[in-house]
Each structure stands twice: as structure tokens, then as C-alpha cells.
Amino acid sequence: MNQSTYFRQRYSWNEINQTWVLYSNVPRDYCDTYNLCGAYGNCIFSQSPVCECLEKFTPKSPDSWNSMDWTQGCVRNKPLDCQKGDGFVKYVGLKLPDATNSWVNKTMNLKECRSECLQNCSCMAYxxxxxxxxxxxxxxxxxxxxxxxxxxxxxxxxxxxxxxxSKAKAPSKIKMAVGSALSIFVACGILLVAYYIFKRKAKLIDFREAEKVQWIYNENN
Known part of the structure; x- marks a missing residue:
């Protein structure tokens, strides 16, 4: 690859002349440069500058990043907290990261894969x-x-x-308990209001019946 011209050049060996002969000259994708954007940096060839942090990440060194030195990469907006429980965010349309520190199991499904990664605090993606x-x-x-x-x-x-x-964040036990208590409270409130309305209607009916009886009594006398 010719780094100075930003072209990907391919050569074939000429047995007669015993030399390499250029047979292909294709514009080079600058994002083919290994680890150009650093950790959690996303290289997008169609934009300038080509590097940006993945969503929910920010440059580790803003000054260096703004000067187009992307080697320090990006960090999460909010640090991981494996003990309290982390989640996952889905990113699409990417070339998968360098696989040097990866592990593969072809028999697992995606749900099992998530569980395997989640229970290991060193696992960063799946x-x-x-x-x-x-x-x-x-x-x-x-x-x-x-x-x-x-x-x-x-x-x-x-x-x-x-x-x-994480969009897939599971509700905590405290939140679930509060939610259940609130639901019970609202249900009790509705029942009390309904009972109050029923009693008022019953009293109104009794009052009207009493008035009717009194009117009939007065008419007869």
C-alpha cells in the first residue's frame, strides 16, 4: 500500500523481467489504517475528520482529539458498574473490532451469548x-x-x-416494590371513591323515597 498517494496498489511478479509490475491502482480507504481512531472511536471515510466517538462515548483527551490526534480514543460517558449491573447498547453497520482479545463459541445462541458476556466483568461486547x-x-x-x-x-x-x-435496563427491586405499592394505593383510592359515590346515590334514593311517602301521606290526610 502506498501511504503517500492514498492509493491501494497491487503488483504482479513478471518472471521474464524479474520485476514487480503494477496492475491495479485503487483509491485507498483511509479508514483501513489500523486503529486510526483509538478505542471506541468510529472511522467514517465519507466525513471529515474521519474519526468520531461512538454514541454514548466522548474523547478521552478532547484537546488531542480536536487536534486530530485520535490515538487516545474515547471513553464512556458513564463508567461501568459491574457490581450493580451493566447493560448493553446495540450498534449497527460496523466493521467488527479487532479480534485479538476475543472468544468464539459457535454453539451458543445470542441470548446465551449476552448472558455469558454479562457475567464476566472483563467482557466489553458480544x-x-x-x-x-x-x-x-x-x-x-x-x-x-x-x-x-x-x-x-x-x-x-x-x-x-x-x-x-442501556435501553434494556431491568427495573431494580426497589423500583418494582415502589411501583407495586403505588398500584395498590391507586386501586384502593378508586375503590374508596366508587364506594363514596355509591353511598351518596343510595342516600339520595332513600331521601327521595321518604319524600314520596310523606307526600302520599299528606295527600291521604
Whole structure:
């Protein structure tokens, strides 16, 4: 690859002349540069500058990032808290991260893959190895690097996030208890109001019946 001209050049070996001969000269995708945008940085060839942090991430060093030095990458807006419970955020249309620190199990389904990753605090992301059938499991450990955005297609990946950043956040036991108590309170309130209305109507009917009886009595006398 010719780094100075930003073209991907391919050569073939000429046996007669014993030299390499250029046979292909294709414009180079700058995002092919390994780990150009650092950890959790997303390289998008069609924009300038090409690097941006993934959604819910921010530059680790804003000054360096703004000067187009992306090597320090990005960090989560909210730190992980594995002890209290994390969640995952789905990202789509990506080239999957560098697989150096990854693990694959082709027999697991996506739900099992999520569970496997969630119970390991070192696991930072997971996805299916079979995109069409959404089966198989690939998980990543440590920071995710060498991510690239594809203009079309690409793959999906679920990245570990603080539970407050995750759409799939499960309600806490305290919130569930408060919600249940509130529901019971509202139901009791509705019953009390209904009972009050019923009693008022009953009294009104009794009063009208009494008036009717009194009127009949007066008429007869």
C-alpha cells in the first residue's frame, strides 16, 4: 500500500523481467489504517475528520482529539458498574473490532451469548457469529479498537454500558416494590371513591323515597 498517494496498489511478479509490475491502482480507504481512531472511536471515510466517538462515548483527551490526534480514543460517558449491573447498547453497520482479545463459541445462541458476556466483568461486547441466523457467539475483552462504519450493510454489535445508558435496563427491586405499592394505593383510592359515590346515590334514593311517602301521606290526610 502506498501511504503517500492514498492509493491501494497491487503488483504482479513478471518472471521474464524479474520485476514487480503494477496492475491495479485503487483509491485507498483511509479508514483501513489500523486503529486510526483509538478505542471506541468510529472511522467514517465519507466525513471529515474521519474519526468520531461512538454514541454514548466522548474523547478521552478532547484537546488531542480536536487536534486530530485520535490515538487516545474515547471513553464512556458513564463508567461501568459491574457490581450493580451493566447493560448493553446495540450498534449497527460496523466493521467488527479487532479480534485479538476475543472468544468464539459457535454453539451458543445470542441470548446465551449476552448472558455469558454479562457475567464476566472483563467482557466489553458480544455479537452473533452467524448474522443471518443470529446464532453463534463472539465476545470481546478489553477496549474495542479498529472500528469502522460501513455506508451499507456492516454488522451489529452489543457493547457493554452503564445500566443507565442501556435501553434494556431491568427495573431494580426497589423500583418494582415502589411501583407495586403505588398500584395498590391507586386501586384502593378508586375503590374508596366508587364506594363514596355509591353511598351518596343510595342516600339520595332513600331521601327521595321518604319524600314520596310523606307526600302520599299528606295527600291521604
Amino acid at each position: 455479537t452473533a457469529t452467524n448474522i443471518k441466523e443470529r446464532s453463534g457467539c463472539a465476545i470481546w475483552f478489553g477496549d474495542l479498537i479498529d472500528i469502522k462504519q460501513f455506508p451499507a450493510a456492516g454488522q451489529e454489535i452489543y457493547i457493554r454500558m452503564n445500566a443507565s445508558e
